[in-house]
Amino acid sequence: MSRGAAAALSAALLLLALAGCSSAENNMAKTDQDSQKDQAAVRVDEQPGTVYYEIFVRSFYDSNGDGIGDLNGVTEKLSYLKELGIGGIWLMPVNPSPSYHGYDVTDYYGINKDYGTLDDLNKLTEAAHKLGIKVIMDLVVNHTSKEHPWFKEAIGNPDSKYRNWYRIEAADAQVPADGAVGGNPWHPYGSVKYLADFWEGMPDLNFDEPAVRSEIIKIGKYWLQQGVDGFRLDAAKHIYGDFASTINTDEVKASNRKWWQEFRSGIAGAKKDAFLIGEVWDSSVIIAPYLDNALDSAFNFDLAKKLLSGADREQNPDIAFSLGRIYDMYSKASNGKFVDAPFLTNHDQNRTMSELDGNVDHAKMAASLLLTLPGNPFIYYGEEIGMAGMKPDEAIREPMPWYASGTGTGQTTWEALLYNTTPKTVSVEAQQTDPDSLLSHYKKLIAWRNELPALRDGGIAELSTGNPAVAAYVRAANQEQVLVVHNLSAAEQTVDLTESGKASGIAFSEIARASKDGAKLDGGKLKLPAFSTVILQ
Known part of the structure; x- marks a missing residue:
């Protein structure tokens, strides 16, 4: 259930897992690439999540x-x-x-x-x-309500078994007055005062x-x-x-x-x-x-x-x-x-x-x-x-x-x-x-x-696109890795994933999900409609 293991995937390993090759090198590199993906997946300690x-x-x-x-x-x-x-x-x-x-x-x-x-x-x-x-x-x-029977008995009877269930002090007691949420947390009640940090109606236990x-x-x-x-x-x-x-x-x-x-x-x-x-x-x-x-x-x-x-x-x-x-x-x-x-x-x-x-x-x-x-x-x-x-x-x-x-x-x-x-x-x-x-x-x-294990349960690693309007990150689970790309702007954006950040290529070859029509992946270049999200596998 660790997030740390997923977050600790080394950048190098992830980038190798992401890296693609030219068409002349594809067949030769595929075995190594799959091995690198497997290595990365082994290091993912999944944490099942839900909404x-x-x-x-x-x-x-x-x-x-x-x-x-x-x-x-x-x-x-x-x-x-x-x-x-x-x-x-x-x-x-x-x-x-x-x-x-x-x-x-x-x-x-x-x-x-x-x-x-x-x-x-x-x-x-x-x-x-x-x-x-x-x-x-x-x-x-x-805290409880000041209407709780515990507090009513505690504040009204010094000998009550509930007296020590709250912080009740003499009215002139020297106590810190800098409430953690602002103001004086002590509230007067006859010859005493009680601690209620959030509001006088909520005495602290x-x-x-x-x-x-x-x-x-x-x-x-x-x-x-x-x-x-x-x-x-x-x-x-x-x-x-x-x-x-x-x-x-x-x-x-x-x-x-x-x-x-x-x-x-x-x-x-x-x-x-x-x-x-x-x-x-x-x-x-x-x-x-x-x-x-x-x-x-x-x-x-x-x-x-x-x-x-x-x-x-x-x-x-x-x-x-x-x-x-x-x-x-x-x-x-x-x-x-x-x-x-x-x-x-x-x-x-x-x-x-x-x-x-x-x-x-x-x-x-x-x-x-x-x-x-x-x-x-x-x-x-x-x-x-x-x-x-x-x-x-x-x-x-x-x-x-x-x-x-x-x-x-x-x-x-x-x-x-x-x-x-x-x-x-x-x-x-x-x-x-x-x-x-x-x-x-x-x-x-x-x-x-709910449909994609990597989105539901996987870890996260950044992927820089060099485009300030686009957010991208890898979600990695044992079963799969996906690339999430968001166009946060009102303008269509094209991201060259083969040149993004440290990666020289991209292994994700297809669009698995798109929030809007018009998203397109062609030769490592991803076209994103305005205000849209794409998941690549």
């Missing part, structure tokens, strides 16, 4: 007509997700909570009544598994308390026994990272890593292969230690910026080179066991289409980049139809538009629309049968990924 889909249940699909999305609604739309090509779904918080978003939990063993029941979740996981779709759920354990750690492991095991396949771990680096002055110190990083290792070990009895992906919103250097027998993945925030910038500026974001270096680091930290998690935007960020100023061609190219990279790509619900949205948060979590009329069975209505007010163009129904729609493009690229 995940992030769902805000409240906004997705309403099964009972109350205007609020629910778990049965997700179950009803599994066929849509399967048709899209999705292999896994991430459910944003489904536990009881006083907020619309659910990131302040009041009962870790319950289901938000707006969303249904535990039985509904069980039906969803069973139905998803029958379709080959995994289900992971948000696990928010850095104290993981120095053994009972807290034991309880969180118990919670993790409980949900795995209910049938979920793993967890998206909210605020994973803030378990011990409360203050700006200490969050990236060796001590805090080590404490965070140790806790997630303990969690991983603790839940193993419930599901040995549980998928753990953390929100570690930081650089690859900070992320790497979390992959040491703790998390399988952490979202690649730095890469997301590169993908969006490349699509927006119509210039090669040079992702293969940077990923190679990152994967080397991750492989060393994880002993070869990690899965990258590329994405474009998520529920905490302005939506992709808004970041790209509504340009559908740019959105298609961002999707093409994302869906031809290693790991488990994550798609935020509605991204595939071009939903727009800019902060505040409610506006980036608007109801999913299913119908061209804007209304219909299952359409959620809990929030008034601010951005997605044109269902005649931005809705599933409007795009479902349009072969040129953004939705059709997503389906196409995901299908390529």
Whole structure:
């Protein structure tokens, strides 16, 4: 499952595997060339990947007509997700909570009544598994809601067994006040104050308390026994990272890593292969230690910026080179066991289409980049139809538009629309049968990924074309190697692959997939229509 081995394919070996010969030399060189390909393939340590889909249940699909999305609604739309090509779904918080978003939990063993029941979740996981779709759920354990019974008892009773489950200090205690996410993280309550880094309504749990750690492991095991396949771990680096002055110190990083290792070990009895992906919103250097027998993945925030910038500026974001270096680091930290998690935007960020100023061609190219990279790509619900949205948060979590009329069975209505007010163009129904729609493009690229082992499971190595509008990289798996070439610009581009970068020739002799008509390979010269992607074998 190592990415490092794939990333560490030597440039020389890859280029030899790519190198072609003149017609007079073809027969003589073919045996050596095949041998070199085999050598390269042997060095590829595959990592099976799938495409995940992030769902805000409240906004997705309403099964009972109350205007609020629910778990049965997700179950009803599994066929849509399967048709899209999705292999896994991430459910944003489904536990009881006083907020619309659910990131302040009041009962870790319950289901938000707006969303249904535990039985509904069980039906969803069973139905998803029958379709080959995994289900992971948000696990928010850095903090609870201030309405959680634990906190209510802890803050109201100094003798409560829960008192030490939170960080509660005397009102005049001298403590660091530089919150890791900005502002003073301490909030007054009578003669005391409590730590709540993100918001006063989300008091932080104290993981120095053994009972807290034991309880969180118990919670993790409980949900795995209910049938979920793993967890998206909210605020994973803030378990011990409360203050700006200490969050990236060796001590805090080590404490965070140790806790997630303990969690991983603790839940193993419930599901040995549980998928753990953390929100570690930081650089690859900070992320790497979390992959040491703790998390399988952490979202690649730095890469997301590169993908969006490349699509927006119509210039090669040079992702293969940077990923190679990152994967080397991750492989060393994880002993070869990690899965990258590329994405474009998520529920905490302005939506992709808004970041790209509504340009559908740019959105298609961002999707093409994302869906031809290693790991488990994550798609935020509605991204595939071009939903727009800019902060505040409610506006980036608007109801999913299913119908061209804007209304219909299952359409959620809990929030008034601010951005997605044109269902005649931005809705599933409007795009479902349009072969040129953004939705059709997503389906196409995901299908390529599911069909080609190198795109789904392979490593990555850069290939320079010398053209700033063209991004190219090799994806290599045991069964095959493919060359991915993107024309990010509005103009047709021709790339001379025989002269590109360090390679003197090209072994890839045919176009296996093309996102647009008009792509042509002739004598090592590849013609690419505007805003198009080509896969060569």
